[in-house]
Amino acid sequence: MTGTELLSVRGLVAGYGAAPVLRTIDLSIPVGTITAVVGANGAGKTTLLRTLSGLVRPSAGQIRLDGEELGRLPVEHRVRRGMAHVPEGRGVIAELTVEENLRLGGLWRRDRADVRRALDEVYQLFEPLARRRRHAGHQLSGGERQMLALGRALVARPRLLLLDEPSLGLAPRVTAQIMALLRQLRNNAGLTVLLVEQNVRSALSVADQGVVMSLGRVVIDTAAAELRDDDQLRHAYLGF
Incomplete structure (x- = not known):
């Protein structure tokens, strides 16, 4: 610290x-x-x-x-x-898949290779998301949606x-x-x-x-x- x-x-x-x-x-x-x-x-x-x-x-x-x-x-x-903000209520887009939601966190970033690395890191942190990467947001549990919201913020580095x-x-x-x-x-x-x-x-x-x-x-x-x-x-x- x-x-x-x-x-x-x-x-x-x-x-x-x-x-x-x-x-x-x-x-x-x-x-x-x-x-x-x-x-x-x-x-x-x-x-x-x-x-x-x-x-x-x-x-x-x-x-x-x-x-x-x-x-x-x-x-x-x-x-x-x-600065990344994860608001109350998680803000997951229900119609998009887990991976599509995560990619939103890196939309503004030009280093596409690092976006890919960031996605891989999120999947390592949150194994349930790795298993459900093709599932839509509305198919996730409350805990998984919170993981997804956090993961999307982390993709922004x-x-x-x-x-x-x-x-x-x-x-x-x-x-x-x-x-x-x-x-x-x-x-x-x-x-x-x-x-x-x-x-x-x-x-x-x-x-x-x-x-x-x-x-x-x-x-x-x-x-x-x-x-x-x-x-x-x-x-x-x-x-x-």
């Missing part, structure tokens, strides 16, 4: 229409770490990821990826600079993965597998992950850094181990 900052967010304000959801968010995400963003429903966690990826336009503040100001860059330009509620609706065994994969990607590939997750115990078990949001603000930003181990903090902000 390194202390070099990959993502810097300063004074970020964003919302929908005239109603602000994010209220002056400051974040610093180091390279090669997993940061878990937790908090109650309505805290602004999903809006934070949508704003970082360009789906929501901020009204104030800065977003810098590896020192580069993203400003008002559209989604596709952020992807080219190394991101430096920063924004991951929204990957455990939603999944069995505990599948959730544990996904969290173990995130740890593996951090340790072996140096991937940086910003993870929004309602399953707080699971998220903090793999995270290096823990961020608690409440009513559109960051109220705690500390080591994940401190959140895991401090009963007073957990009871006050996380309800367990």
Whole structure:
């Protein structure tokens, strides 16, 4: 793990229409770490990821990826600079096959040989997808669809993965597998992950850094181990 900052967010304000959801968010995400963003429903966690990826336009503040100001860059330009977003609900295209869905992650990339290598790597990570590569998205289980959404993002070779509620609706065994994969990607590939997750115990078990949001603000930003181990903090902000 390194202390070099990959993502810097300063004074970020964003919302929908005239109603602000994010209220002056400051974040610093180091390279090669997993940061878990937790908090109650309505805290602004999903809006934070949508704003970082360009789906929501901020009204104030800065977003810098590896020192580069993203400003008002559209989604596709952020992807080219190394940011990938797996939204809540997985976003698999049901009519396309597993392989066709995966190839969407590399559409913008010119190095076709490396796209092929990336596909092979995803099949090695997710053996169920390799067995079902000719199956349509609607034929997959919930866990397999989550694997497919993650795999498609990885084909883009991101430096920063924004991951929204990957455990939603999944069995505990599948959730544990996904969290173990995130740890593996951090340790072996140096991937940086910003993870929004309602399953707080699971998220903090793999995270290096823990961020608690409440009513559109960051109220705690500390080591994940401190959140895991401090009963007073957990009871006050996380309800367990």
